[in-house]
Amino acid sequence: MRTLLIVGNWKMNKTASEAATFVGELSRHLSKPPTSVELVVAPPFTALESVRRVLGSESPIQLGAQNLFWETQGAYTGEISAPMLKDLGCRYVIIGHSERRTLFGERGDGIRRKIQAAFAHGLHPILCIGESLAQREAGSTNEVLSQQIHESLSSFTAETLASLTIAYEPIWAIGTGRSATTEQAVAAHQTIRAVLATTASPTIAERTKILYGGSVTTQNIAALLSSDQVDGALIGGACLDVTSFATIIQLASTTRSIGV
Ligand code: PGA
Numbered sequence: 001m002r003t004l005l006i007v008g009n010w011k012m013n014k015t016a017s018e019a020a021t022f023v024g025e026l027s028r029h030l031s032k033p034p035t036s037v038e039l040v041v042a043p044p045f046t047a048l049e050s051v052r053r054v055l056g057s058e059s060p061i062q063l064g065a066q067n068l069f070w071e072t073q074g075a076y077t078g079e080i081s082a083p084m085l086k087d088l089g090c091r092y093v094i095i096g097h098s099e100r101r102t103l104f105g106e107r108g109d110g111i112r113r114k115i116q117a118a119f120a121h122g123l124h125p126i127l128c129i130g131e132s133l134a135q136r137e138a139g140s141t142n143e144v145l146s147q148q149i150h151e152s153l154s155s156f157t158a159e160t161l162a163s164l165t166i167a168y169e170p171i172w173a174i175g176t177g178r179s180a181t182t183e184q185a186v187a188a189h190q191t192i193r194a195v196l197a198t199t200a201s202p203t204i205a206e207r208t209k210i211l212y213g214g215s216v217t218t219q220n221i222a223a224l225l226s227s228d229q230v231d232g233a234l235i236g237g238a239c240l241d242v243t244s245f246a247t248i249i250q251l252a253s254t255t256r257s258i259g260v
Contacts (some may be wrong), residue, residue, distance in 0.1 A: 004225065004256050005232035006238030006249055007040040007064060007126065009094060009213075010047075019047035020054045022242060023061065030244065033060040034253030037232075040064040040092050041239070045080055046054035048088045064092035064126070067100060070113035072121075082121035093118050094234070096152065097128045098171045100144025108151030115152060119160050126165045126213050126234065128213070129154060129192070133172035141170075142191045149195045158201040165209045167234040168193055175236060182223050182230075185212045188231040218247045225255045 014022060023041065033039065042064035043051050055061055069079035085093060096111040111127070114157065118125040129148040131141045145168070154160065168188045173180050180188070189210045197205035212224050213234030224230050232252070239245045 002207065002231045004037045004252055005040065005209050005211060006037055006252055007042060007056070007092070007094070007167075007211065007232070007234045008245055009066060009097070009234055010041065010043045010240065011046055011066070011099070012237060013240055014043060014047055014197040016047045016050040019043045023051050023054045025242045026246060027055070027059060027061065029242055030060070030249065034249060036133050036256055037249060038062070039249060039255045040093070042066050042094055046211045048085070048090065052089045062091045063089050064094060065090045065123075066094050066097070068093050068095070068114055068117060068123075069238050070110070070117040071112065072117075079113050082117045082123055086121050086123060090123060092124045092126055092165075094128060096148075098130055098169060098174060108148070110154060111152045115164075116156070119156070119163065124163045124165060126167050126211070128169050128234070130169040130174075130188075130214070136170065136172065143186065144205045145188060146195045149192065149199060153196075154199050156200070158204050161196075161200045161204050163192075164204075165211060166196075167211040167213045168192060169213035169234060175215070177215050179206075179215040179217070179220050179224070180212065182227060185224055186227045186229045189227075193229070218244055218251065221248050221251050222255045225252055 040062045065085045068082050069076055072081050095114045100106045115125045129145055131144040135144050170180050192210055193205045196208055209231035211232045211234045212230050216233045216235045217238045
């Protein structure tokens with residue numbers, strides 16, 4: 001049984017001091033954090049240290065980053081490496097988010113190298129994949145998902161892929177208020193699992209957590225998690241408000257523990 005994973009992707013929001021206040025409040029809201037849900041916050045690089053300091057070493061809230069560069073160190077102005085993230089206490093790293101693909105030109109091979117760097121330094125990569133609206137309307141969603149998995153994951157052994165998480169994030173659902181339906185998410189997750197079974201192994205396909213992302217809110221989280229094909233959520237806008245993020249976490253734990 002895969003445990004649920006809820007990840008808050010803060011994107012380019014909150015200064016280091018705002019971030020510290022936010023996680024302090026979040027921790028108070030979750031005074032009895034759910035045991036059935038794994039929690040991650042992914043603040044901007046500049047807030048990782050202040051968030052870590054507030055959370056301390058005992059917090060159930062883990063730290064993630066939103067990106068990394070594949071080299072370990074060197075003349076790469078403006079970049080951040082996996083060992084730097086590891087040193088700040090990061091456990092997870094989001095890789096290949098559609099905003100990075102569309103705004104910063106990230107592509108298959110670069111994404112593969114980033115995933116390789118994460119694995120090499122003991123970070124759990126969360127690979128984001130998803131189709132555009134035009135691709136969905138052209139009926140090529142499955143093909144797009146399959147291609148994105150192949151180009152970024154096919155060079156890894158099944159053993160290496162054991163710590164991978166995938167986030168299915170249809171581009172048309174990100175930040176638009178138009179979430180995929182549960183049926184659309186489940187269908188995409190089934191496709192992803194089938195592709196993983198052939199590119200990695202049936203065991204990896206069974207074990208890999210597949211999160212849904214794209215306009216997740218307190219209103220739709222329970223429905224999205226009602227299928228055991230959806231192993232959690234990658235949340236943007238709704239994770240920036242303490243009450244809304246804490247409510248999503250509570251709903252997630254209730255949904256799964258009563259097996260709706
Ligand atoms: P959203 O973003 O929840 O604001 O749609 C999700 C994401 O980009 O990961």
